[in-house]
Amino acid sequence: MQGATPPAAPAPAMAKQYDVLFRLLLIGDSGVGKTCLLCRFTDNEFHSSHISTIGVDFKMKTIEVDGIKVRIQIWDTAGQERYQTITKQYYRRAQGIFLVYDISSERSYQHIMKWVSDVDEYAPEGVQKILIGNKADEEQKRQVGREQGQQLAKEYGMDFYETSACTNLNIKESFTRLTELVLQAHRKELEGLRTRASNELALAELEEEEGKPEGPANSSKTCWC
Amino acid sequence: MDQSVAIQETLAEGEYCVIAVQGVLCEGDSRQSRLLGLVRYRLEHGSQEHALFLYTHRRMAITGDDVSLDQIVPVSRDFTLEEVSPDGELYILGSDVTIQLDTAELSLVFQLPFGSQTRMFLHEVARACPGFDPTTRDPEFLWLSRYRCAEPELELPTPRGCNSAPGTWPGYATIGGGGSNFDGLRPNGKGLPVDQSSRGQDKPESLQPRQNKSKSEITGMVRSSTITVSDKAHILSMQKFGLRDTIVKSHLVQKEEDYTYIQNFRFFVGTYNVNGQSPKECLRPWLSDGVQAPDVYCVGFQELDLSKEAFFFHDTPKEEEWFKAVSEGLHPDAKYAKVKLIRLVGIMLLLYVKQEHAAYVSEVEAETVGTGIMGRMGNKGGVAIRFQFHNTSICVVNSHLAAHIEEYERRNQDYKDICSRMQFCQLDPSRPPLTISKHDVILWLGDLNYRIEELDVEKVKKLIEEKDFQTLYAYDQLKIQVAAKTVFEGFTEGELTFQPTYKYDTGSDDWDTSEKCRAPAWCDRILWKGKNITQLSYQSHMALKTSDHKPVSSVFNIGVRVVNDELYRKTLEEIVRSLDKMENANIPSVSLSKREFCFQNVKYMQLKVESFTIHNGQVPCHFEFINKPDEESYCKQWLNANPSRGFLLPDSDIEIELELFVNKTTATKLNSGEDKIEDILVLHLDRGKDYFLSVSGNYLPSCFGSPIHTLCYMREPILDLPLETISELTLMPIRTGDDGSQLESPMEIPKELWMMVDYLYRNAIQQEDLFQQPGLRSEFEHVRDCLDTGMIDNLSASNHSVAEALLLFLESLPEPVICYSAYHNCLECSGNYTASKQVISTLPTFYRNVFHYLMAFLQELLKNSAKNHLDENILASIFGSLLLRNPAGHQKLDMTEKKKAQEFIHQFLCNPL
Incomplete structure (x- = not known):
């Protein structure tokens, strides 16, 4: 007899596929390329012509981070100033926010300050932010230095990526990074999820939290929605 | 918009709105919009209860403020939800779905919109039904008590008062707002959207006699409303993890060949009827006969313990003894992990795998089926262990079938009973239990008890001595029954190249010498079913003498589907990507x-x-x-x-x-x-x-809608003034009393008023039915433009149109001629002319001026009553409600107030001013 130990982990093939769902939001001035970032990430497509997003759009994407299957709903918002009173109202539903500027537009970089203050005012506490300098392929038109981006990100305690939806630079990386940050921020809930093993209960409970509305009654369970 | 979110906002902790659908509650001819939410409550011991919450709501409910709880229908055992076709109507594809909801207490009919949301809703409700499993508790619905208020029957429609429980329905009071944007003067006269007004109606009695319909019939119908493949795309976008997970799994199963390959594993299968003995000798000759260590051991025993204690109390020290003996007898070249031990009285099955394979064993379930005394007891029957090995499902069955040579039909029946009654739970409790036949590989071992028939004992022994097993095998009951397809259909058995394993004198290799002198038989057998299985050996082990049976073993090479992790990941990613894509394509746009x-x-x-x-x-x-x-x-x-x-x-x-x-x-x-x-x-x-x-x-600013005092300060036509001036003057507060204004000298009354009155005085003093015939819209616009541009000389319109413009002018004054603050005073002194005049004298100058001016004009009109047929009553009734408006709501005056207002004006028409 060589010892009778119980079997270890379940076979990988039929493991549970989805653990978490949450929302990420893209904000920044009109024309910095928010919609392009989204299209590149979800559909791996790029269209150079600029069509203003007038409204709020979203797409779904499933990625695996740290062994957890994450379904993210990515919201793309209108950047134009006149819509901002309305788009701000969408912030409260996000767990993670991309603040996007265009490296070829000093103005869009300057406006990040205003976007950050809007996030502070409207987004839920503990929302994760990441700074994106998009259009990194347009080196010849560059108005904002890489260090400037880094500097600003540092000031606000954010991670920073220069991306290009056109050349697919750092797209997956930045989305994955923000997802990681959100996961980390909600580590406690996730631990609970994991220790309850791969049963359906755990899933459903998280699902419930996902669907729960904001409000004081819900304040004990922070901002999964 | 998922309306369950709005419902969720109103629910208490622990309550979860699974899904919501907006429908129409049909009661007789009444049609009222309701939001139906399926609410789940999780009890402490892990089970769940459901109830349907019905809400009245405004517009498409988006937040908790939009909904108001109307009634709760617990999903109890007598709850049914049935899809019905409307009376006498043919079912029309794409039409609304009519459903009937019944409980013991009530019956409601709803129309739900056609589409996947309704399908999902019905599906979820069907899933929520507690079913008829007598082993589960009746739902108690204690959690609903907080909604119950004083109502003893929570199924009854809750009275309105219940809805405003503190803190629960914060939005209740505000519901009903957001009605028409336009008042009665809206030109095209289009009405309000129907369901906005439905809030106002009170709910009629909703109890109807319960329909007589058998329970099973109804639920059967609901349960059949499952989701079809064509709905899949819509379901996906509903963000239900469970469903998506299921779809991913089914895709993975379909594409299994893309990411798996077949790898052979060595399985040892052994069976031994130990006749109630304890292990007395080493089992290695049986278990470790081969050179190569098996990957998997499936070892079965029968008659482990023949004592009454074992039979009645299901407890025996033999279990541990034999487990230990087997564990020690396993092949010495490998380390093994016990996966499972299952025992039914004397029938025991043990499953071991090499330790390195343990991580690939999952979904292990073990069950027993007794077929002994009364067809249920454990003295005969079977035990089984099912598991997933890599990606292949395997079921191992050990059975001890009925004894005695003539009882072969009983044995066949035992086999069938084991097959039909052996059911394994699945990981996903919503899926039906697995049976033995639903496995890729089935290994069946045991004392099957089939004997050799027709031949007498001596003949049998002679054939054995001659090792003519082939001839002997022709008389084997199992062979005959399998050929007749009465048992073990689809199973294979290897060739019997060993002598019968029953019955020996214990401790020897001698045939039974007891009184009964049993004929030898191949009682102990091993069969298999499935693909990629090769039998390497099938033999008995004469060396073991503990029992009156000899143990039997078989070694197989079994091809198991093994996952290539990299290919698996790739396949999974592909599936997920395609689902994401499909889902994104199904976001409405x-x-x-x-x-x-x-x-x-x-x-x-x-x-x-x-x-x-x-x-x-x-x-x-x-x-x-x-x-x-x-x-x-x-x-x-x-x-x-x-x-x-x-x-x-x-x-x-x-x-x-x-x-x-x-x-x-x-x-x-x-x-x-x-x-x-x-x-x-x-x-x-x-x-x-x-x-x-x-x-x-x-x-373009207009005198219509401008206050009297503002207009008095506008010496120029309003459209000639800069916007800032208009804004400034419009925002200027009313001053009471004579104000030594700092602004340039105001006019006594608005010039626009003067223009209209003057026009009427000059042209319409004898006009029949003045103020009683409608004007023309086009002419009103002309009058408005003339007044706002000051081009009064161009004014050419019918008297009635100008009269109507005057009435509209008075009506559109933000502050009526008799200011709101004086309204109640006026009503109070109505009938007392002196006091009435006194109240008028307190009005701000411009307002007082306008009042006197209008009264003077009306008196002039009355002087011509012979021609224009006007009298004091007509004018008082027309102007009463224009000049005196209730500050609370100037739309509807109640009749007494209206009368008093008329009476008030009446005094000024028949008395000198």
């Missing part, structure tokens, strides 16, 4: 023919319409203009979208008209600049995007 709307030079009471087309993409969807945060309506009061909500089929169009109309309610703020012709509308697609539509334009 439309295109709009126009998104910016400019209304130039909007005038008072002039309808302006701009239209645009919504073109739908490939996903059917509901659209609706939704409120912006902190706003009561989806747009400004002077605007209206028609229709403001609706349903779009794939690739279909709908034209939306944006109607702009400034009336007395909205004019003043547009004059003052506090409001502008500027708005953003949010067009929301259910489960989809939001589109912003911007409205801009400019309003």
Whole structure:
């Protein structure tokens, strides 16, 4: 007899596929390329012509981070100033926010300050932010230095990526990074999820939290929605 | 828009709105919109209870403020929900779904919209039904008590009072707002959307006699409303983890060959009837006969313990003894892990795998089936262990079938009973239990007890001595029964190359010498079923002498599907990507023919319409203009979208008209600049995007809607004044008493009023039915333009039109001629002329002037009553409600107030001023 130990982990093939769902939001001035970032990430497509997003759009994407299957709903918002009173109202539903500027537009970089203050005012506490300098392929038109981006990100305690939806630079990386940050921020809930093993209960409970509305009654369970 | 979110906001902790659908509650001829939410409550011990919450609601419910709980129907055992076709009507594809909801207490009929949301809803409700499993507890619904208030029967419609339980329905009081943007003067007279007014109606009795329909019949029908493949795409976008997970799994199963390969593993299968003995000798000759260590051991025993204690108390020290003996007898070249031990009285099965394989064993389940005394007891029967090894499902069965040579039919029946009654739970409790036959590989071992028939004992022994097993095998009952397809259908057995394993004198290799002198038989057998299985050996082990049986073993090479991790990941990613893609393609999306709307030079009471087309993409969807945060309506009061909500089929169009109309309610703020012709509308697609539509334009200020005192300070026509001046003057407060104004000297009354009255005085003093015939809209617009531009000389309109303009002017005054503050005083002294005059004298100068001026004019009219047929009563009734308006709500005066107001005016018409 060589010892009778119980079997270890379940076979990988039929493991549970989805653990978490949450929302990420893209904000920044009109024309910095928010919609392009989204299209590149979800559909791996790029269209150079600029069509203003007038409204709020979203797409779904499933990625695996740290062994957890994450379904993210990515919201793309209108950047134009006149819509901002309305788009701000969408912030409260996000767990993670991309603040996007265009490296070829000093103005869009300057406006990040205003976007950050809007996030502070409207987004839920503990929302994760990441700074994106998009259009990194347009080196010849560059108005904002890489260090400037880094500097600003540092000031606000954010991670920073220069991306290009056109050349697919750092797209997956930045989305994955923000997802990681959100996961980390909600580590406690996730631990609970994991220790309850791969049963359906755990899933459903998280699902419930996902669907729960904001409000004081819900304040004990922070901002999964 | 998932309306369950709105419901969720109203629920308590622990309650979860699984899904919601908006439907119409049908009671007789009454049709009322209701939001139906399926609410789940999880009890402490892990089970769940459900109830249907029915809400009244305003518009498409978006927040908790929009809904108000109407009644609760617990999903109890007698709850049924049945799809019915409306009386006598043929079912029309794509039409609404009519459902009937029954419980012991009530019966309700709903119409639900056609589509996947309704399908999902019915599916979820069917799943929530507690079913008829007598082993589960009846749901108690204690959690609903907080909704019950004083009502003893929570199934009854809860009275309205219940709804406003503190803190529960914060929005209750505000419901019913957001009605029409337009008052009665709206030009096209279109009504309100139907369901906005439905809130006001009180709920009629909803109890109907319960229909007589057998329970099983009804639930059967509901349960059959499952989701078809064509619905899959829609389900996906509902963000239900469970469903998506299931789809991924089914894709993975379909594509299994893409990421798995077949690898052979060595399985040792052994069976031994130990006749109630304890292990006395080493089992290695049986278990470790081969050179190569098996990967998996399946070892079965029968008659482990023949004592009464074992039979009645199911407890025996033999279990541990034999487990230990087996564990010690396993092949010495490998380390093994015990996966499972299962025992039914004397029938025991042990499963071991090499330790390195343990991580690939999953979903291990073990079950027993007794077929002994009374057909149920454990002295005969079978035990089984099922498990997943890598990606192959394996079931090992050890059975001890009925004894005695003539009982072969009983044995066949035992086999069938074991097959039908052996059921394994699945990981996913919603899936049906697994049976033995649902496995890729089945290994069946045991004392099957089939004997050798027709031959007498001596003949049998002779054939054995001659090792003529082939001849002997022809008389084997199992062989005969399998050939007759009465048992072990689809199973294979290897060739019997060993002598029968029963019955020996214990401790020897001698045939039974007891009184009964049993004929030898191949009682102990091993069979298999499945693909990629090769038998390497099939033998008995004569060396073991503990029992009256000899143990039997077989070694197999079994091809198991093993996952290539890298390919698996790739396949999974592909599936996930394609699902994401499908899901994104199924997010409703439309295109709009126009998104910016400019209304130039909007005038008072002039309808302006701009239209645009919504073109739908490939996903059917509901659209609706939704409120912006902190706003009561989806747009400004002077605007209206028609229709403001609706349903779009794939690739279909709908034209939306944006109607702009400034009336007395909205004019003043547009004059003052506090409001502008500027708005953003949010067009929301259910489960989809939001589109912003911007409205801009400019309003041409008008004397209509301007206060009396403002107009008195406007010496110029209003349209000749700069906007800032108009704004300033409009915002100027009313001053009571004579004000030594710092502004340039005001006029005594508004010149526009004078213009109209003067016109009537000159042209209409004898006009029959003056103020009683409607004017022409086109002429009103002309009058308005003349007044606002000061081109009074150009005024040419019928007397009736000018008269109507005068009435409209008075009606649109933001502060009536008799100021709101004086309203109640006036009513009080109605009938006392002196006191009435006293009240009038307290009015601000301009207002007093206007009042006297109008009364003087009316008295002039009365002097000509012979011609114009006017009398004091007619004029008092027309002007009473214009000059005296209730400050609380100037729309509806109650009759006594109306009478008093008329009486008040009447005094001034028949007495000298």
